[in-house]
Amino acid sequence: MDQLGKVKSFIKEHRLLAGGETVVVAVSGGPDSLCLLHMLSRALPELKLNIVVAHLNHCLRPEAVEEASFVEKIAVDWSLPFEMKAIDIRALKSERRISEEEAGRLARYNLFREVAAKYHATAIVLGHHLDDQAETVLLNIIRGTGVDGLAGILPCRYEDGLKFLRPLLCLTRKEIEAYCTTKGLQPCTDSSNLETNYTRNKLRLELIPRLESEFNPRIRESLSGLASLALKDRLFMENMTERYSLRLMRGGGNKTAVERDALMVLPEALRGRVLRRILEKSGLTEAPGREHTEALLGTLKEGRRGWIYTLPGAVHIYHDGRFLRFFKKVEPQQLSSARIQLVLPGRTVIPGKGSVTARIVKPDQLTWPPPSCLAYLDYDKIVHKKLAIRFRWTGARFHPQGASGSKKLKKFFIDQKIPAPERSSVPLLTAGGEIIWIVGKRIAHPYRITKETERVLLLEYRVFKKRRFKR
Incomplete structure (x- = not known):
């Protein structure tokens, strides 16, 4: 099977492209990306792709400007939209305090996403090939990896609503260069690929050739085959992970x-x-x-x-x-100082939590027993006090309904088995600084309804519901 046949089969096997999509093709001007662009735009017309060419000038080499012009000319000659950006990678490296390789990758992918958004593209197509796959798997093994790392570069990866596709993973570098020669393509040569100050280049130029000569002449194919097998395991494990996480996750x-x-x-x-x-x-x-x-x-x-x-x-x-x-964790000082005056009568919003609706009614209007979202308080006992919603503060005490006396608020929370992470955000209704209702939990004993009660402060707490957006 020739190179084009392999790529067609690979695209079909991994369901990379259905046809008719708008895609961004990353083109550096080298053999890999030029072969990719030619195949998608010239050799596979049946896919009917809407292709946008994207190129990043890394500003690392003098010839980078010429390479950008070369890629632009190819795009124009083949009647394809062209987008280019120049970014000083060394400056980005210093700014972000990352390696030059990481800075270059960050800049490239940011550009690809920008271009995809501009043209409403659904996928970004990249020119990684079988040799890249072998290098990635070997590098992951050296660094220490699990099954996911052994799968190496994925043929298709989803991120931020975009697909990142690599249809050339089935071709070796030699096969790509042979394709370029056959089609009369004259790619650029990136001199930095010959420098051994990059980890990946050391693998490519020193370690893999030694493994080929001394251990396995088909080490690249072997590592790529390992990635293919590991990918099947990875996909199975990801499917099981998703299933169980959905089953076990609460809230x-x-x-x-x-x-x-x-x-x-x-x-x-x-x-x-x-x-x-x-x-x-x-x-x-x-x-x-x-x-x-x-x-x-x-x-x-x-x-x-x-x-x-x-x-x-x-x-x-x-x-x-x-x-x-x-x-x-919410720092206590962020909430303990918050005070929200209760609207009476009316509705008081507690940001991020819910709302409390307050009104004054007669005792014979009440329904017993009240659900936890309702509180009945003797209004005449609090009529002259300032009512406010607060949150836990140091030294706070509470006299629960039915208890013989007050206790530390922390002790009440523990007795009620309210998890420690939630305690600082439980709303408290206070009257002149005294807790009269732990919202949604319990009222204070001194303010309960009795036979002598003539007016009732009826409070209803409603938790905000999360909005669900249709996809």
């Missing part, structure tokens, strides 16, 4: 929770993946790395309660005996 954001026993009963190979996926879905943080995941799972095996772990990004994990709760 979202600062209300994210997962039942500890349900997580720990999963096969060990799935536990870490499911935990990372749940954290991703929570929106609190990116998925933690292997070191943090293993440390957290080790702590879970011990069955400890209370605060058990803190992840990067100030994401705290609390075990209440049954559930693991994930949240970004």
